[in-house]
Amino acid sequence: IAISVSQNVGCRTLSLSAHVGFDSLPDQLVRKSIKHGFCFNILCIGETGIGKSALMSSLFNTNFDNSPSTHFLSSVRLRTQTYELQESNVLLKLTIVKTLGFGDQVNKADSYQPIVDYVDAQFEAYLEEELKVIRSLFSYHDTRIHVCLYFISPTGRSLKTIDLLTMRNLDSKVNIIPVIGKADSISKTELQEFKKKIMSELVSNGIRIYQFPTDDETVSGINTMTNGYLPFAVVGSMEKVKVGNKMVRARQYPWGIVKVENESHCDTIKLRRMLCTNMEDLREKTRAYYESYRCCRLEKLGCRDIGPENKSIR
Ligand SMILES: Nc1nc2c(ncn2[C@@H]2O[C@H](COP(=O)(O)OP(=O)(O)O)[C@@H](O)[C@H]2O)c(=O)[nH]1
Ligand SMILES: *[C@@H]1O[C@H](CO)[C@@H](O)[C@H](O)[C@H]1NC(C)=O
């Protein structure tokens, strides 16, 4: 098994004198992926009633079946729902995982544990499939979490201990995007201060959140700008309100209307745009988190890579 890098050293670059046809490879890849469909898994963490269900329905322009949860669970639980969505000819298998009873117990010290266990369990399931003798990774329903939306309460003050603890225990396993839920309850000037405060608290507590990638020049401009909007101030709604002669998703109050899809009212539309344009990056980063999970697990099982001269690597 002596395939070594040195084979590439003697590799010559040649130019073709006429068209051969392997430049159609990317198109073949696109066709195959479209036929197979895509999957994307979102984890929503936030206290009961912060607007998780309303935001998900607003983001995907549909009303997901939704039963309101109670404040009286004795521990945090997770609810998983999988949907098939189609837009033009692209199929998306979307899994939404939401916390139930988060922040409702008197003792919140262990609230993060069921969530961490869930994220790990999805990595473990994938690893088990990978290690099977006869494996079917292509048709396997990948349930690894691609993005975690962490809902911060619109208190205007600071992050709570439960927020810091939960994000710190998850930031090495999953892409975290912090959002301020029910952001229509904070005034415009307070919101800017609140955002700055949250970001500085995340930094001072050493919590790594997802940064939209800025190395690809087609998206670097917009992504740099969007990184500046974090955490997104989101508003969701299950209802549509008639404005002019159109029905728009909005929240109606005695004094006016908050439109979910108006960028000067909230960041919901920014969040949707960024999730969609960076889906592949989120999936790629998830594979990297999985690699480190896999590495730890295999090392514990006693597996080791052997380099030249029979020495183990790392
Ligand atoms: N003010 C305000 N209320 C919201 C918002 N999103 C949801 N709500 C309301 O908050 C309540 C709980 O929302 P829901 O989405 O079920 O919260 P969940 O328990 O986190 O899933 C409902 O009455 C919603 O109408 C929001 O962005 N702003
Ligand atoms: C968005 O909201 C602003 C402020 O309320 C308003 O001036 C603007 O016309 C709205 N845009 C749309 C497309 O509704």
Ligand SMILES: *[C@@H]1O[C@H](CO)[C@@H](O)[C@H](O)[C@H]1NC(C)=O
């Ligand atoms: C490689 O090392 C292992 C243990 O360190 C040893 O059992 C094995 O005989 C070695 N193989 C060779 C080819 O040197």
Ligand SMILES: [Mg+2]
């Ligand atoms: Mg809900």
